Amino acid sequence: MSIEFKNVKYTYELHTPFEKKALDDVTLNISKGEFVTILGRTGSGKSTLIQLTNGILKPTSGKVLIDGVSTTKNDASIFEIRKKVGIVFQYPEHQFFEENIYKEIAFGPKNFGFEGSKLNNTILKSLNMIGLSTSVLSKSPFTLSGGEKRKVAIASVIACEPQYIILDEPTSGLDPASVKNFVKTLESLKKMGKTIIVVTHSVDFSLQNADRALIMSKGKITFDGNIQGFVKSSDFEKYELLPPPLYQVGQKIIGFNTKNEKLAEDIKFLEDALQL
């Protein structure tokens, strides 16, 4: 049970003057139950990678396998793959179109054959997981605030009960309280045995939540491993990442000494926070 990439290459507008290599020989294995974050600059290939996981894009060469089944075929197997791999795209609320939130969330699961009480249950369950009350169900999705819209969009993917949940920048535009709430949702999904992949710009988010981080640069995976270890090595520049602000300070003041007790205390706080 896993997502496998075997020597995957992907080129946009192949055989045209606009040819652009987006993924370059990516090999990867994400097992059931893992929590993985993907970091990297804009244009490094993150979105291409996730669109390959459920066959929206097909590899130019190489193979993508979901639980052993290739995404390349366009028969019934791709339907099964899309049921298994749920993707929450960036700014998913821009894709709303239903008149009320119940219908909005129901749209996905209905397509995958949920009906009657099974449909109703999955909608209520996903709404509860994301921390919205049932009173919103009759409202138009367009009347919600930005954070609430995002929650509805995530609920609509969870409601399809996918095994693999992939989220592209899910926290951008969310306030800190909503981010906290969202992290709780991810934790309960993880407890249910779901595999979670989060594309993020936030090294902090990755540090606080993920077991494993991938860093991408120019279509390649340049780092795959434990993010805590990565942060300590301070190799941010090499990986085209910007350290969180406190790290930027921490890196510059290593070895500073002071006789002022209060200041020493404050610097100790910084070192503890960074686990230097």
Added chain:
Amino acid sequence: MIEFKNVNFKYGEDIALNNVNLKISEGESIAFLGLNGSGKTSLFQMINGLLMPNDGYVSVDGMRTDEEEKLWEIRKKVGMIFQNPESQIVGTTVEEDIAFGMENIGVPRVEMVKRVDEVLRFVDMEDLKKAEPYHLSGGQKQLLCVASILAMKPKYVIMDEPTSMIDPIGRERILATMNDMNKMGKTLMFSTHILDEIVVSKRVVYLRNGEIVFDGKPMEIMKKVKEEFGTSDFIEFQYRLYRHGFIKHFMKPDELSERLRELCR
């Protein structure tokens, strides 16, 4: 000056702004914080008359937004940059996009050409003048929006979560550009969910359920909203230094490292 006087606003039954009173003077740089749905975007959209108060009024340099014949003048003074840069890019090349807004407000052709170069220099994108906006990175698109707005020479610039769609390296550039804009005399209002970004402002306004519950110095906000809004290590660290008397206001990482170097000497 921008003034909100006893402003109330509802979306249907939902209260979006509740008795808002606010004065913004020329040259200020103000960060607006608050949870999703607290009214930041509604407040911004009141300033150039995209939304109208149910009660009270909003005025820009003495002109009220509910006086229809003044709206044209108001909108020339108030430049608005929305969260998603894609939603306001209209040109097929970078220079066309910048020209679009100027054309609308009737800037003469010769002047337009001059201003395109000027604003592109300001955001450091001169080499991308002929580029298609479609091919720009998220950060570059946001900078293009900044350039297009600046070309219309607004006095006030409003940015609704300008960094939320941008990667950290792009964000640094946006924040630096915002700083530069303020230095060149623009009055700047922006909203953010990233607490670390309040270090670029001199005043913070915090909204809760459509009400202004805090309006003051960034350092003071830590006492008020930590519980609700949370905090960050970076801000906590600086707040400690502040309480111990080592710094007087928030600093960016570079400034802060420099200050610590001095203190440890």
